[in-house]
Amino acid sequence: xxxxxxxxxxxxxxxxxxxRRLSRFFSPAVVSKLIRSHDADDALSSExxxxxxxxxxxxxxxxxxxxxxxxxVQAFLREYLGTMTRAVFDHGGTVDKYVGDAIVALYNAPYDxxxxxxxxxxxxLEFQERLGPLRRRFGQVLGSDIRCGVGIHTGEALVGSxxxxxxxxxxxxxxxxxxxxxxEGLTKRFDVPIIxxxxxxxxxxxxxxxxxxxxxxVRGRAEAVQVYAVLGPADGTSDVEGPPAxxxxxxxxxx
Amino acid sequence: xxxxxxxxxxxxxxxxxxxRRLSRFFSPAVVSKLIRSHDADDALSSExxxxxxxxxxxxxxxxxxxxxxxxxVQAFLREYLGTMTRAVFDHGGTVDKYVGDAIVALYNAPYDxxxxxxxxxxxxLEFQERLGPLRRRFGQVLGSDIRCGVGIHTGEALVGSxxxxxxxxxxxxxxxxxxxxxxEGLTKRFDVPIIxxxxxxxxxxxxxxxxxxxxxxVRGRAEAVQVYAVLGPADGTSDVEGPPAxxxxxxxxxx
Numbered sequence: 001x002x003x004x005x006x007x008x009x010x011x012x013x014x015x016x017x018x019x020r021r022l023s024r025f026f027s028p029a030v031v032s033k034l035i036r037s038h039d040a041d042d043a044l045s046s047e048x049x050x051x052x053x054x055x056x057x058x059x060x061x062x063x064x065x066x067x068x069x070x071x072x073v074q075a076f077l078r079e080y081l082g083t084m085t086r087a088v089f090d091h092g093g094t095v096d097k098y099v100g101d102a103i104v105a106l107y108n109a110p111y112d113x114x115x116x117x118x119x120x121x122x123x124x125l126e127f128q129e130r131l132g133p134l135r136r137r138f139g140q141v142l143g144s145d146i147r148c149g150v151g152i153h154t155g156e157a158l159v160g161s162x163x164x165x166x167x168x169x170x171x172x173x174x175x176x177x178x179x180x181x182x183x184e185g186l187t188k189r190f191d192v193p194i195i196x197x198x199x200x201x202x203x204x205x206x207x208x209x210x211x212x213x214x215x216x217x218v219r220g221r222a223e224a225v226q227v228y229a230v231l232g233p234a235d236g237t238s239d240v241e242g243p244p245a246x247x248x249x250x251x252x253x254x255x
Numbered sequence: 256x257x258x259x260x261x262x263x264x265x266x267x268x269x270x271x272x273x274x275r276r277l278s279r280f281f282s283p284a285v286v287s288k289l290i291r292s293h294d295a296d297d298a299l300s301s302e303x304x305x306x307x308x309x310x311x312x313x314x315x316x317x318x319x320x321x322x323x324x325x326x327x328v329q330a331f332l333r334e335y336l337g338t339m340t341r342a343v344f345d346h347g348g349t350v351d352k353y354v355g356d357a358i359v360a361l362y363n364a365p366y367d368x369x370x371x372x373x374x375x376x377x378x379x380l381e382f383q384e385r386l387g388p389l390r391r392r393f394g395q396v397l398g399s400d401i402r403c404g405v406g407i408h409t410g411e412a413l414v415g416s417x418x419x420x421x422x423x424x425x426x427x428x429x430x431x432x433x434x435x436x437x438x439e440g441l442t443k444r445f446d447v448p449i450i451x452x453x454x455x456x457x458x459x460x461x462x463x464x465x466x467x468x469x470x471x472x473v474r475g476r477a478e479a480v481q482v483y484a485v486l487g488p489a490d491g492t493s494d495v496e497g498p499p500a501x502x503x504x505x506x507x508x509x510x
Binding site: 023100163171 | 415
């Protein structure tokens with residue numbers, strides 16, 4: 001009897017642990033699917049696939065945080081990252097990692113999602129909306145003007161459980177990911193909240209109001225990348241494509 | 256009896272889970288200490304403290320990985336990150352995170368370590384040594400010349416369990432961390448494997464052969480930062496301080 005009990009208890013706890021581990025990365029729907037597949041590790045083995053990657057960052061958070069009490073930083077991050085992670089999950093995305101206040105999210109992984117680029121852009125718009133209540137709650141501590149920059153790119157990446165035996169994480173690597181990060185860096189220079197690449201733009205065209213920002217050189221890429229600002233959901237009229245804004249020459253961010 | 260059994264089994268599994276979670280970040284010695292303290296979460300609550308931060312990166316790994324089979328990338332990363340994580344732990348360091356092939360490690364956290372800067376530099380030298388066998392094993396796949404760049408800086412940072420309720424991680428944020436990352440980026444431009452800041456240099460002076468590289472401007476910092484290459488362990492003679500190498504004007508990396 002004892003053996004049976006420990007097995008049952010062990011299994012339940014094992015499953016809970018698995019669920020907990022997976023819920024760091026995946027939306028509840030994906031976690032259920034992975035647990036049901038009884039072979040999560042196989043489902044998460046590494047492969048090359050097309051993904052849309054979204055990088056987000058709070059402008060100037062590092063310098064803000066230097067003037068805050070550690071408990072305040074902790075409380076704000078918990079609230080902010082929790083809120084935005086729910087937004088990612090609501091759109092079927094996967095959270096690759098946090099880097100301080102930055103969030104890296106993937107769409108179309110681990111499972112196919114035909115409208116992955118659209119879902120990523122919708123998430124980015126929702127980030128801007130969800131900042132409002134946080135601004136009101138934490139404005140006194142943070143200063144009233146917390147703003148969030150988001151970069152989105154679509155392309156092939158190597159995705160899967162990568163890391164050491166101590167620490168396997170569902171993550172993505174490759175030029176596609178690096179370019180996503182660089183686009184996020186560009187939001188500061190163009191002073192717009194959301195920038196998407198040409199590749200993402202092609203996938204979402206007509207579904208959002210956008211503005212062409214012109215071509216930018218990106219370190220490590222021979223060809224310039226055409227980038228667009230996303231202004232909001234489509235309002236019935238077609239894309240707003242004004243003249244390119246005056247553009248900085250080169251995206252210098254290094255990751 | 257059943258209740259007692261489940262409690263005992265539950266406790267054992269709980270402790271194992273805790274150990275597993277903590278061993279992602281901390282060396283076995285620190286994990287034992289944290290488990291013994293019976294209040295790991297308190298020990299890991301956020302605080303400002305002086306740390307030495309080490310960023311390491313494999314030069315050109317992204318482009319290498321684009322030509323490798325996913326299984327090869329996975330196998331190499333597992334071996335490389337495992338090997339280097341053991342080197343960090345051997346010197347009492349804490350692994351904050353992996354970002355693809357990059358490793359971020361902290362010294363003097365969560366527990367005091369008087370010679371944290373020295374241990375970080377020793378780890379960096381050991382990284383270079385441990386690359387040898389990996390180069391021989393994976394040379395055919397990776398090309399013969401895998402090289403690793405390391406940036407090290409010492410200063411105050413906010414350290415502790417940060418993140419959302421889904422995902423708390425022992426990590427560090429602040430200008431100190433950002434500068435560490437930028438120094439790692441500089442190793443490419445100076446073509447040296449290890450670069451340390453003036454602040455780290457002051458802590459380790461006389462213990463390693465170093466070369467002053469001159470001052471570099473770093474985006475987001477008003478004052479230029481004096482940086483040094485670490486050439487090897489001290490060989491009895493004092494620091495080698497040759498004339499500054501010709502230096503690029505500004506460290507442009509953005510994280």
